Amino acid sequence: MDRTRVTVMLALLLVPMGGLEARLVHLQLLTTTETTYDLAMKRQSVEIVRPKRGEILDCKGRVLAKDEPCFDCYIVLEEYEAAPNPLASALKMTPEEFQQAIEGIYEKIEKQTHLRPQNERARIYRRERRTPYLLKKDIKDAALAIEVAPQRYPGAVVRESLMRVYPYKELFCHGIGYLGRVTANETKFRELLQNGYFFEGFEELIGQDGIAQLYRRGAFNEELIGVSALEKKYDATLRGKSGLVILEREAHTSASRTIEIKPADPGTSVELTIDIEVQRAVEKILAGTLLASAVVLDATDGSVVALVSNRSYDPNDFTPPGNSAAVRSALQDNENKPLLSRAFQDQFAAGSFFKVVTSIAGLEAKVVRADEVLYCRGKFDEKKTHFNCWIWNEFRGMHDRVTLHQALEKSCNCYYYEVGRRVGVEAISRWGRALGFGSPTGLDLPGEAGGRIPDQGREEDAMMLAIGQSHLMVTPLQAAVMMAAVANGGNRITPHLRRGNDAPPVPLQISADTLSEVRQGLYDVTHASSGTAHNTRLKEFKAVGKTSSAQADKGKESHAWFVGYAPYDAPKYVVAVFLKNAGHGGQMAAPPAAQILEALMGPKETPKK
Amino acid sequence: MILKYNKTLIACVLLLSGMGLLALWTQAPPTDLAGKPLSQSIFLKQVTFLGLAIAVMGLVAWPHYLNFRHLSFVLYAVLLGLLVLLLVSGKVVNGARCWFTIGPVKFQPAEIMKVALVLVLANVLMYGRDIQSWKGLVVPIALTAAPAALIVVQPDMGTTILLIPTLLSMLFAAGARKRHLAILVAVMIAAAPVVWIKGMKEYQKERIVSFLFHPGYQQSQSVKACSVGTFSGRGVGESAAATTFYIPERHTDFIYSIIAEDLGFIGSSFVLLLISIYFATSLRIAHQSREPFGRLLAVGLTTLFATQTFINIGMTLGVAPITGLTLPFVSYGGSSLLMSAMSAGLILNVGARWQPSFSSRDMASGSVEIRDFQPQTVKWLGH
Numbered sequence: 001m002d003r004t005r006v007t008v009m010l011a012l013l014l015v016p017m018g019g020l021e022a023r024l025v026h027l028q029l030l031t032t033t034e035t036t037y038d039l040a041m042k043r044q045s046v047e048i049v050r051p052k053r054g055e056i057l058d059c060k061g062r063v064l065a066k067d068e069p070c071f072d073c074y075i076v077l078e079e080y081e082a083a084p085n086p087l088a089s090a091l092k093m094t095p096e097e098f099q100q101a102i103e104g105i106y107e108k109i110e111k112q113t114h115l116r117p118q119n120e121r122a123r124i125y126r127r128e129r130r131t132p133y134l135l136k137k138d139i140k141d142a143a144l145a146i147e148v149a150p151q152r153y154p155g156a157v158v159r160e161s162l163m164r165v166y167p168y169k170e171l172f173c174h175g176i177g178y179l180g181r182v183t184a185n186e187t188k189f190r191e192l193l194q195n196g197y198f199f200e201g202f203e204e205l206i207g208q209d210g211i212a213q214l215y216r217r218g219a220f221n222e223e224l225i226g227v228s229a230l231e232k233k234y235d236a237t238l239r240g241k242s243g244l245v246i247l248e249r250e251a252h253t254s255a256s257r258t259i260e261i262k263p264a265d266p267g268t269s270v271e272l273t274i275d276i277e278v279q280r281a282v283e284k285i286l287a288g289t290l291l292a293s294a295v296v297l298d299a300t301d302g303s304v305v306a307l308v309s310n311r312s313y314d315p316n317d318f319t320p321p322g323n324s325a326a327v328r329s330a331l332q333d334n335e336n337k338p339l340l341s342r343a344f345q346d347q348f349a350a351g352s353f354f355k356v357v358t359s360i361a362g363l364e365a366k367v368v369r370a371d372e373v374l375y376c377r378g379k380f381d382e383k384k385t386h387f388n389c390w391i392w393n394e395f396r397g398m399h400d401r402v403t404l405h406q407a408l409e410k411s412c413n414c415y416y417y418e419v420g421r422r423v424g425v426e427a428i429s430r431w432g433r434a435l436g437f438g439s440p441t442g443l444d445l446p447g448e449a450g451g452r453i454p455d456q457g458r459e460e461d462a463m464m465l466a467i468g469q470s471h472l473m474v475t476p477l478q479a480a481v482m483m484a485a486v487a488n489g490g491n492r493i494t495p496h497l498r499r500g501n502d503a504p505p506v507p508l509q510i511s512a513d514t515l516s517e518v519r520q521g522l523y524d525v526t527h528a529s530s531g532t533a534h535n536t537r538l539k540e541f542k543a544v545g546k547t548s549s550a551q552a553d554k555g556k557e558s559h560a561w562f563v564g565y566a567p568y569d570a571p572k573y574v575v576a577v578f579l580k581n582a583g584h585g586g587q588m589a590a591p592p593a594a595q596i597l598e599a600l601m602g603p604k605e606t607p608k609k
Numbered sequence: 610m611i612l613k614y615n616k617t618l619i620a621c622v623l624l625l626s627g628m629g630l631l632a633l634w635t636q637a638p639p640t641d642l643a644g645k646p647l648s649q650s651i652f653l654k655q656v657t658f659l660g661l662a663i664a665v666m667g668l669v670a671w672p673h674y675l676n677f678r679h680l681s682f683v684l685y686a687v688l689l690g691l692l693v694l695l696l697v698s699g700k701v702v703n704g705a706r707c708w709f710t711i712g713p714v715k716f717q718p719a720e721i722m723k724v725a726l727v728l729v730l731a732n733v734l735m736y737g738r739d740i741q742s743w744k745g746l747v748v749p750i751a752l753t754a755a756p757a758a759l760i761v762v763q764p765d766m767g768t769t770i771l772l773i774p775t776l777l778s779m780l781f782a783a784g785a786r787k788r789h790l791a792i793l794v795a796v797m798i799a800a801a802p803v804v805w806i807k808g809m810k811e812y813q814k815e816r817i818v819s820f821l822f823h824p825g826y827q828q829s830q831s832v833k834a835c836s837v838g839t840f841s842g843r844g845v846g847e848s849a850a851a852t853t854f855y856i857p858e859r860h861t862d863f864i865y866s867i868i869a870e871d872l873g874f875i876g877s878s879f880v881l882l883l884i885s886i887y888f889a890t891s892l893r894i895a896h897q898s899r900e901p902f903g904r905l906l907a908v909g910l911t912t913l914f915a916t917q918t919f920i921n922i923g924m925t926l927g928v929a930p931i932t933g934l935t936l937p938f939v940s941y942g943g944s945s946l947l948m949s950a951m952s953a954g955l956i957l958n959v960g961a962r963w964q965p966s967f968s969s970r971d972m973a974s975g976s977v978e979i980r981d982f983q984p985q986t987v988k989w990l991g992h
Contacts, residue, residue, distance in 0.1 A: 005782050006896040006908060010889060013911075016919045017885050021878060023926045027836040028874040246826075259826050 046214060047247050049260075051240030052162060054267030056176055056230060058276040059499065065176055065231070065315075067162040071143035074132035077105065080155030087153050091135070091142050105133040132157045132247075137320075164224070164319050170312040172279050174341035175272075175445065175497060177229025178318035182220070189220050198242050224320060230270065230497065232446050240267030271499040273303035281599035285592050286310040291580040293342040294596060295480040295495075299571040301502050302484065302493030304443070305600070307477075309341040344443055347451045347473040348578065351550025352411045352532075352585070353563045354432070354468025356486060356518060358419055359404060361431040363514040367422040370404045370517040376414035380463075387463060389413040390549070408521030408546065409531045413467050420466025425457040428465050434492065434508050436481035437474055442494040444501060449475050468550065479563045480576035483545065486522070487571035490515055522546055523568055526590075533562065533590040541597040542567030545575070547585030556581045560588035566597050573600055614670060615894060615960040621887040622666070622938060622953050626659055626946075628880055629939035632867040633860055635845060651860060651941055658943040662950035669954030673962060677955070678735075678902055681728035685752075688725050691718040692759040719760045719768045720944040724951050726756055727775060727909035734783040735901040741786055746793075749776060767932030771916050773797065778912040779905055782895070827863070830856045832927040835869035835877070842873030860941045862933060865925040880939070881922070888915050894960035903959035910952040 056065040073091060080087065088098035109128040113121045135156075143158045150156070164179050182188055189211075192198070214220065226235035243264030248257045278296065286292040286308055296306040313331050318324045331339050340346055362368040376399035378392030390413055391397040399412045407415035420428065432438060438453035452473040454461060464470035477495060484493050489512075491505035522544040525531040532547045545564015552559050560582040565574045575593050582588040633652045695718060730749050739745025753776045761769040777790060834856060837843065856863050869877040888911045895907035914937055921936040923929030935942055937949040 005784070006892055006904070009778060009782065009908065009912075010892045013888055013892070013915045014885065016915075016923075017881060019928075020919070020922050020926065021881055023928055024835075024869070024874060024877055024881070027832065027926060028839050028869070028877070031836055261826075 047245050048214065048220075049243040049245050049264040050162060050224075051242055051264035052266040053164065053224075053240060054238035055269040056238070057269055057271045058274045058279075059272060060275065060277075061271075062276050064168055064172065064272070064274075064276060065164065065166050068165045069160055070138040070163040071140070072134060072159050072161045073136045073139045073142065073146065074157040074159060075102075075105070075135040076130060076132050076155045076157060077102070077109075078126075078129040078155070083154045085153050085155075087135075087156050090145055090153065090156075091139055093136065101135055105135075108133065132159075137161070138163055166315045168276060168280075169314045169316060171283060172274060172276060172307070173229075173312045173315050174309055174343070174345075175229055175274065175307055176315060177231035177233075178227055178315035178324075179224045179231055179320065180227035180318065180324060181320050182223040182225050192220075192223065195236065227318070228447075229445055230272075233444055234270045234498065237270060238267045241265035272497050273298070273305065273499050274307070274497060275305055278599055279306045279308065282306045282308045282596050283310065283312075285595045285599070286577075290582050290588075291336060291342065292582075292592075293476050293578050294592070295343050295476050295574075295576045296596065296600065297480045297484055297493070297495055297574040299484045299487040299565055299574045300493070300505075302481075302495045302505070303499070303502075304495050304497050305573065306596075307341070307343050307497075309343045311336040311338040313338045342476070342578070342580070344441075344445065344448050344475050344477040347449045347475050348559055348580070349550035349552040350468040350472050350474045350479070351548035351559065351561060352468055353479060353483075353546040353548040353561055354472060354474075355408060355411065355416050355466070356522070356546055357432050357435055357437070357482065358416050358423070358428055358466040358468075359408065359518050359521065360435075360510060360514055361428045362419040362423050363404070363517060364431070364510065365423050365427050368404070368419050370513075373401050373403055374407075374415050374418050376400060376402050376412050378414070380414045380417045384460075387413075387417055387460075404517055405521045405524055408518070409524035409528050411525075411532050411547065416466040417463040420463040421459055423462070423466075424459075425454060425462045425465055428462065429453050429455045432472075435485050436478045436492060437472070441475075441477055441481050442496075442503065443477060444496050444498055448477075451475055451478055468548065476561075476576045476578040479561065479578075480574045483563045483565055483576065484574045485510075486515065486518060487565035487574055519544065519568065522564065526564070532586040536586075536590045537594040538564070538566075538590060538597070541594065541601055542569065543575075543594070543597055544568045545590075545593070547590055549583070549585045553581065557583045560585045562586075562589035562593040564593065566601070573597070613961055614957045615890060617886065617890045618894075618953065618957055618960070621883050621890065622950075625880070625883050625887070625938035626662075628868060628876075628883075629864060629936075629941070630655060630659070631845065632864050632871070632939070633941055635867060635871060654943075655941050655946075658946045661943075662946045665947060666950040666954035666957070669951050670957040670961065674903055674906065674955060674958040675900075677728055678732050681725065681732045684725045685722075685729040688718050688722045689756060689759070692722065692756060696759065696762065716947075717944040719756075719763070719765055720948040721951075722756050722760070723768065723771060723775075723913055724910070724948060724955070726753060726772060727779070727906060727913060727952075728955075730776065730779050731902050731905035731909060734779060734905055737784050737901070740780075740784050743789065746780065746785065746789060749780060750793075765933070767920065767934040770920070770932065771913060771934070774916045775909050775912045779909045782905055782908040783901075827856060828924065828927055828931060831863050831866040831925050834866045835926060838870045838873040838877070840874045842869075842871050842876055845871050861935055862921065862931075862940065863925055864940045865922050865936055868939075869925070884915075884918050891956045891960075894956055898959055898962075900962070903962065907956050907959045910956055914949070914952060 053067045055063050055067075058064055073087075075087070088095060091098075093101070109125065112128060113124050139158070146153050146156050146158050166173075166176060166178075182192070226232040226238065231238065241264065244261045246259040246261060248259065282294050282296065286294055287310060291310065293309040294306065295304070295308075297304055311334075313327075317327045328339070337346075342348075363370065368374075376389055376391075378389050378396065378398035380387040380389070389399065390411070391399060399406070399410055399414065402410070402412050402415045404415075406412065429438070432453045437451055439450045440448040452471055454465060454471045457465070457470075461470055465472060481493060481495060485491060485508060488505070490508045490510035492508050493505045494503040496502060525546055526533050526536070526538040526544050528534060533545070538545070543564050543566035545562055548561035548563070549558040550561065558581070560579040561577065562585055563574075563576045565571045575596055577589045577593045577596065579588050579592075630652070633655050729752055733749055733752065734740065737745075753772050757769045757772050760772075777793065781787075781790060856866060859867060865877065865880070868880055872879075891907055891911045891914075895904045895911065898904040898907065917934050917937055920929050920932055921934050921940075924931050924934075935945040937945065940946075
């Protein structure tokens with residue numbers, strides 16, 4: 001073997017080494033002028049580029065929320081103060097506002113310097129005064145004025161950015177939600193980093209010093225996240241990932257150059273099952289002095305078609321940099337609670353429509369037959385005055401002979417007192433829970449109320465629960481989910497707003513006989529001459545359902561409900577309408593339900609017969 | 610037996626890692642602005658990695674290196690398997706599947722593969738079987754081509770390029786014909802256009818084009834930063850505090866630019882000097898070793914180290930395209946440091962097992978001194 005070859009190799013390796021040394025001599029000892037010029041004349045800063053947030057679209061592709069380009073004005077303090085100019089009036093800011101904004105920027109600079117070692121402070125202070133800081137967002141026409149004559153406004157820098165816009169304003173605000181700023185601190189930033197708000201490798205790319213610098217400059221204060229509803233729920237999808245650029249500015253001129261290191265990754269759009277025009281129609285139907293809400297679901301897969309609560313707000317008011325805290329506190333003080341959707345975030349007494357659950361419980365437990373005749377004497381028990389049928393309380397009347405169909409049709413309390421007494425709280429509660437009451441339905445929106453259903457109690461509790469009173473509390477959405485199960489053949493659906501987000505329906509093992517008996521009863525409510533909702537236009541749309549007049553607040557009218565579906569021969573839509581303290585369900589809630597169905601299915605000719 | 614490890618080599622390793630830590634310190638101080646310690650600090654992470662690496666170096670240098678000979682094929686096969694697995698199930702980071710993540714630990718099999726390949730090649734070539742004919746070159750070339758192919762599709766062009774000079778130098782040291790090696794190089798150069806058209810990703814082409822015609826942002830920033838250092842540098846920590854030049858991935862691939870900017874010509878030449886001493890020493894160990902496996906091992910590892918250094922410093926100084934290779938011992942990163950420590954440990958191991966020889970030719974050429982020889986041994990031999 002040839003050991004001299006090893007010596008040859010040493011020589012071979014030393015040659016490129018010499019080359020590198022020569023390059024060092026060339027770079028470090030022979031060329032200096034150009035780079036010293038660079039040093040003096042160029043200012044570089046690392047900046048975060050916001051990604052374009054995904055759009056929210058309704059089922060027909062109409063845009064409910066989008067990012068629109070706008071112009072922001074930044075200010076370089078050193079240049080502005082060297083040559084004060086009428087920038088404030090160009091931006092339509094009062095001198096006080098302008099002064100306040102400038103003081104805000106100085107505060108930020110102060111924050112950066114005060115923790116640094118003494119010897120660095122002056123340098124950082126100088127550097128930051130040469131850094132553009134955000135002065136005003138969305139400056140509209142002023143952008144053109146500054147761009148056209150930059151020499152008139154030294155220190156002003158106009159940059160393009162994005163602004164969240166909700167074109168439909170108040171419409172469906174409870175579903176869409178709004179954005180807010182993240183108050184950045186180190187832990188929050190780490191959390192964002194871990195949740196994938198920045199691209200992978202962000203930390204490695206920019207280095208800790210880079211992060212610290214951005215952090216100190218308040219770059220992460222500007223992070224926008226979804227604060228409520230869909231904007232919050234699908235924030236990770238909508239948001240996209242921030243990019244990084246280097247901004248290189250020539251000192252004393254406004255010439256600048258951006259060098260893209262990592263492009264921003266735009267967010268993904270979210271398509272909804274909502275039809276915004278139906279939503280608009282339903283909101284119009286429910287407009288008025290009464291507090292109301294309505295839910296329209298697809299009976300088979302749980303898609304939400306409309307979700308209405310008739311006191312609303314404009315999510316555009318919350319878009320930063322607006323004073324969202326003031327907007328929010330004003331809305332919170334409003335007695336009608338416009339921030340809250342009564343369709344799924346608030347719960348109410350249910351009343352008679354819960355008799356559907358009691359019927360299913362009774363029939364499935366076989367404690368009562370559909371054709372079994374019970375007698376309503378107006379009063380269930382002479383001694384217990386609070387167990388009266390509504391017909392006694394109002395007309396001192398009685399229903400006399402009632403079967404299940406008639407009990408549903410006429411909403412007879414005495415019949416259900418008896419059924420409740422026979423079947424007990426546990427069985428009713430079990431069916432109630434199975435059909436969607438007592439816990440959130442799983443709608444893909446944050447803050448859903450769960451309602452309340454008693455799980456056990458004495459005989460009297462069972463009787464009260466049987467007619468939907470007692471401690472039972474429900475949301476209109478839960479009522480719709482229950483009715484959907486009746487409509488679609490006994491499957492519990494999960495309501496959802498995002499298209500394609502369907503959870504498979506859960507079969508509840510309700511026997512076909514039970515379902516057909518209950519459906520017949522619901523048919524009679526709207527079609528039979530003594531049905532509680534018979535003289536409405538509901539039958540034009542082949543709608544069936546159950547009314548409810550739930551006693552809630554002492555001394556006030558009862559809550560009016562109508563929960564039903566249409567058409568009865570091929571169920572498509574489930575509609576739940578709720579009016580707070582409005583009166584009788586048949587009078588108050590059934591007519592708007594018919595109007596909603598008209599909006600959904602188009603107007604029908606005058607009813608036959 | 611007390612082993613004599615080469616102190617020069619150890620000193621070079623420690624000084625190089627020290628320079629790396631110094632540069633990292635300026636980029637990422639171990640405390641935050643309020644003076645609280647930062648658990649995430651890459652400086653502290655690197656100190657931990659360095660501790661581990663030194664332990665690994667000791668472990669690798671301890672048992673006789675011939676033990677690794679028997680392990681080499683196993684190690685090679687396992688790593689080849691890991692590389693395949695990585696392509697199938699690896700997570701994409703910055704567009705490449707290079708990393709395995711096991712709990713909190715991330716590692717790059719390609720880094721360890723470099724060392725494993727040298728071990729396997731030394732094993733195959735040690736007897737110089739058929740080395741003078743084309744037949745004898747087939748096996749080593751195939752052994753190199755397999756990992757090279759797996760690494761190039763990750764895609765990690767830089768590491769793949771390293772394997773080629775390593776193979777050539779080991780063939781050369783094993784006694785292959787110069788004519789054969791020249792033909793191999795010629796074939797590779799001829800194949801380059803094919804690779805360019807078929808094999809390269811768009812971004813890789815872009816890197817090379819931009820290197821040749823208009824240097825990219827990262828590189829031009831790095832070159833400027835280096836030249837700002839001039840003779841004596843801007844002072845330790847100045848580059849970070851002033852952030853005159855923002856260089857992405859400065860603490861890994863472009864760490865040499867920190868040294869050049871902060872410590873100037875003196876500091877950067879010192880690093881070059883350390884590196885030169887490192888490979889001169891390790892080639893001296895190769896030269897002195899009487900045992901072909903050890904010699905080939907030392908030659909292969911030295912070439913690996915030297916090539917990686919040339920490419921890394923070359924790209925920092927703007928004379929080589931950007932490849933994403935780290936600077937051994939200096940750059941931030943656990944896998945890189947571990948690989949460097951393993952190869953240093955193996956070279957130390959070879960150096961410590963040096964046996965004097967009594968061949969008349971060696972005695973005559975004076976390349977062997979018998980000063981270290983124990984009298985008892987001589988007496989025993991005399992009997």
